[in-house]
Amino acid sequence: MNIIPNILFAAALILGIGYFARNVKKLVRNIKLGKDVDVSDHKEQRWKNMVRIALGQGKMTRRPVAGILHVIVYIGFIIINIEVLEIIIDGLFGTHRIFKSLGSVYGVLIGAFEVLALLVFVSVVIFWIRRNIIKLSRFWKAEMTSWPKNDGNFILYFEMVLMALFLIMNATDVVFQDMNSGNVISQYIAPWFSGVSEGTLHLIERSAWWLHILGILVFLNYLYYSKHLHILLAFPNTYFGKVNPKGQLNNLQAVTDEVKMMMDPNVDPFAAPEETGAESDVPDKFGASDVQDLNWVQLLNAYTCTECGRCTSECPANQTGKKLSPRKIMMDTRDRLEEVGKNIDANNGVFKDDGKQLLGDYITNEELWACTTCNACVEACPVSIDPLSIIIDMRRYLVMEQSAAPMELNNMMSNIENNGAPWPYNQMDRLNWKDEN
Amino acid sequence: MSQSLKVPTMAECMAEGRQPEILFWVGSAGSYDDRAKKITRAFVKILNKANVDFAVLGTEESCTGDVAKRAGNEFLFQMQAMTNIEILNAYEVKRIVTACPHSYNTLKNEYPQLGGNYQVQHHTQFIEELINDGKLEVGNTAFKGKRVTFHDPCYLGRANEVYEAPRTLLRRLGVDLVEMKRHKRTALCCGAGGAQMFKEPEKGDKDVNVLRTEDALKTKPDVIATGCPYCNTMMTDGVKAKEQENNIQVFDVVELIANAENL
Ligand code: SF4
Numbered sequence: 083m084n085i086i087p088n089i090l091f092a093a094a095l096i097l098g099i100g101y102f103a104r105n106v107k108k109l110v111r112n113i114k115l116g117k118d119v120d121v122s123d124h125k126e127q128r129w130k131n132m133v134r135i136a137l138g139q140g141k142m143t144r145r146p147v148a149g150i151l152h153v154i155v156y157i158g159f160i161i162i163n164i165e166v167l168e169i170i171i172d173g174l175f176g177t178h179r180i181f182k183s184l185g186s187v188y189g190v191l192i193g194a195f196e197v198l199a200l201l202v203f204v205s206v207v208i209f210w211i212r213r214n215i216i217k218l219s220r221f222w223k224a225e226m227t228s229w230p231k232n233d234g235n236f237i238l239y240f241e242m243v244l245m246a247l248f249l250i251m252n253a254t255d256v257v258f259q260d261m262n263s264g265n266v267i268s269q270y271i272a273p274w275f276s277g278v279s280e281g282t283l284h285l286i287e288r289s290a291w292w293l294h295i296l297g298i299l300v301f302l303n304y305l306y307y308s309k310h311l312h313i314l315l316a317f318p319n320t321y322f323g324k325v326n327p328k329g330q331l332n333n334l335q336a337v338t339d340e341v342k343m344m345m346d347p348n349v350d351p352f353a354a355p356e357e358t359g360a361e362s363d364v365p366d367k368f369g370a371s372d373v374q375d376l377n378w379v380q381l382l383n384a385y386t387c388t389e390c391g392r393c394t395s396e397c398p399a400n401q402t403g404k405k406l407s408p409r410k411i412m413m414d415t416r417d418r419l420e421e422v423g424k425n426i427d428a429n430n431g432v433f434k435d436d437g438k439q440l441l442g443d444y445i446t447n448e449e450l451w452a453c454t455t456c457n458a459c460v461e462a463c464p465v466s467i468d469p470l471s472i473i474i475d476m477r478r479y480l481v482m483e484q485s486a487a488p489m490e491l492n493n494m495m496s497n498i499e500n501n502g503a504p505w506p507y508n509q510m511d512r513l514n515w516k517d518e519n
Numbered sequence: 520m521s522q523s524l525k526v527p528t529m530a531e532c533m534a535e536g537r538q539p540e541i542l543f544w545v546g547s548a549g550s551y552d553d554r555a556k557k558i559t560r561a562f563v564k565i566l567n568k569a570n571v572d573f574a575v576l577g578t579e580e581s582c583t584g585d586v587a588k589r590a591g592n593e594f595l596f597q598m599q600a601m602t603n604i605e606i607l608n609a610y611e612v613k614r615i616v617t618a619c620p621h622s623y624n625t626l627k628n629e630y631p632q633l634g635g636n637y638q639v640q641h642h643t644q645f646i647e648e649l650i651n652d653g654k655l656e657v658g659n660t661a662f663k664g665k666r667v668t669f670h671d672p673c674y675l676g677r678a679n680e681v682y683e684a685p686r687t688l689l690r691r692l693g694v695d696l697v698e699m700k701r702h703k704r705t706a707l708c709c710g711a712g713g714a715q716m717f718k719e720p721e722k723g724d725k726d727v728n729v730l731r732t733e734d735a736l737k738t739k740p741d742v743i744a745t746g747c748p749y750c751n752t753m754m755t756d757g758v759k760a761k762e763q764e765n766n767i768q769v770f771d772v773v774e775l776i777a778n779a780e781n782l
């Protein structure tokens with residue numbers, strides 16, 4: 083028996099999975115560049131969110147057309163991957179359709195896969211049309227430069243080819259067609275090859291088989307470079323996503339410690355801080371100017387972003403022509419994080435200052451100040467990303483480290499400091515409304 | 520036709536040795552902004568009418584710090600918050616009602632971590648409770664049958680998922696409640712939040728409040744109702760920008776109720 087194909091197959095498998103594992107390690111390392119944040123609360127709620135939003139696609143169907151198509155592709159993707167198990171066993175051991183001994187169950191399974199494959203194919207074609215012919219505006223915003231645009235299309239071509247290969251593989255499999263069970267779709271494709279000799283047919287079947295599995299391995303490794311990482315990261319991301327009311331912005335404990343000290347006349351400012359422990363250490367920076375200043379959930383958010391633009395299409399600032407786009411905030415964060423990661427790789431594991439940062443080189447002040455903190459982006463995101471939290475952390479840096487707020491806001495803040503209201507009115511007049519009319 | 524309102528302060532109550540049930544948090548806009556002051560007065564009229572045992576902090580109240588926090592000034596926010604919490608806790612305040620969703624959100628969600636734990640309600644929730652408890656009746660109104668659309672304030676709606684209380688009140692008034700295409704969860708912001716109220720917008724091709732007013736105009740309303748002093752300003756300006764101020768009025772839900780009561 084010729085075992086060369088088996089060896090080749092094993093090699094491809096090891097290479098594919100090995101490279102993928104390497105990328106995953108890099109991904110985890112980059113995410114861990116973020117600051118620590120306590121996400122051990124609300125466990126039950128978090129599991130529920132993950133099941134509902136990621137597994138159950140709970141937020142996708144809010145836009146019914148895209149939602150239903152996406153559900154088909156998602157289910158198809160998961161279920162057809164069961165078939166991959168058979169392919170792997172066949173490939174490693176030189177068997178052919180090892181599961182067919184399951185008899186009629188096998189027929190039903192493969193039949194279901196074939197139907198799904200066709201549905202996925204059709205859905206993907208519709209997705210492509212929406213992107214490229216109907217040109218849905220959210221896929222054509224400023225931040226959708228060539229790579230994000232191509233990435234979106236590549237994946238669609240990929241899926242089309244994979245589904246087609248799967249069906250062709252079944253259609254040209256003489257033994258399988260003879261079984262005549264489960265070939266619900268492929269039986270209509272088989273006649274296309276009726277004039278072909280058995281030898282050629284076998285060759286086509288083998289080629290389709292190989293291309294299918296190699297395609298899947300390539301796909302697996304393409305993920306890291308693509309917005310399609312969301313098919314994996316949507317799960318942890320929805321688990322770690324925000325569980326508090328959307329209006330609640332996080333509290334900066336370091337500021338609390340300082341303010342308490344300032345306000346408490348009994349505190350000896352030179353005494354060593356007690357009870358609060360490590361948390362009370364004054365951070366080297368308030369707010370965020372680069373990716374390392376964000377917390378790791380925010381960085382996970384950036385890798386999870388699908389670039390779907392639902393956030394941006396609901397953003398009041400973006401809809402009125404301002405530069406702010408919450409999707410761009412996420413894409414910039416990811417791009418900068420990748421840049422920092424590559425820098426670390428190139429410098430033996432330590433980051434070497436490259437004179438760049440997220441603020442200014444990627445995200446401008448103008449974008450940050452255009453946000454109304456309305457939470458429309460957070461509400462719209464199908465995978466629980468919180469672009470607003472990054473905007474606020476960067477505003478914090480601008481204000482607390484650089485005093486770089488727009489002038490009107492500085493006036494507003496000094497009013498609050500001086501008279502306890504954002505306007506220049508005397509605090510003693512605060513109850514005057516009582517006697518006016 | 521100035522009408523005198525009963526507005527006890529916490530300090531007065533303390534001097535009389537009594538503890539009011541409710542603290543009405545007026546907020547900076549409600550205290551100083553001419554339009555918002557009318558909303559404040561309308562709400563107090565209802566509180567008086569329903570004999571609610573309430574008080575205000577008066578000159579002891581200070582900005583919640585919401586805008587400072589959203590502008591990125593966490594220091595200023597926490598200074599404001601801790602000053603306010605000190606006073607609120609000294610008066611042993613348990614329940615707070617406010618007509619400002621920004622104050623509502625900050626008091627309810629952001630004060631607890633700094634030691635301020637209160638039961639906080641938006642005025643529409645509180646009034647709904649008054650009605651349910653039979654303490655307030657909403658009679659016939661000049662607005663009966665009028666087309667009213669409700670603009671969801673971001674800090675009441677999306678931020679805290681309070682969508683029904685204001686709508687329930689509007690239905691009680693017998694108005695013809697017409698929804699904008701984007702409402703509740705998908706409502707468009709009026710453009711004032713996140714400290715935008717206090718600065719010129721960034722360069723763009725339109726103002727957010729005008730876009731939102733256009734949403735509202737599509738429902739052909741007689742009245743645009745809202746539940747936030749900032750939204751009120753923004754929508755009023757939007758209606759003016761669209762030159763519709765003679766046809767469409769902008770009211771807080773509480774004003775419609777006070778009006779129904781001929782207060
Ligand atoms: S919170 Fe800011 S970024 Fe998000 S939708 Fe609203 S204005 Fe846009």
Ligand code: SF4
Pocket residue numbers: 386387388389390391392393394408409412462463464465466467469
């Ligand atoms: S942040 Fe969410 S809504 Fe926005 S593009 Fe990314 S995945 Fe889509």
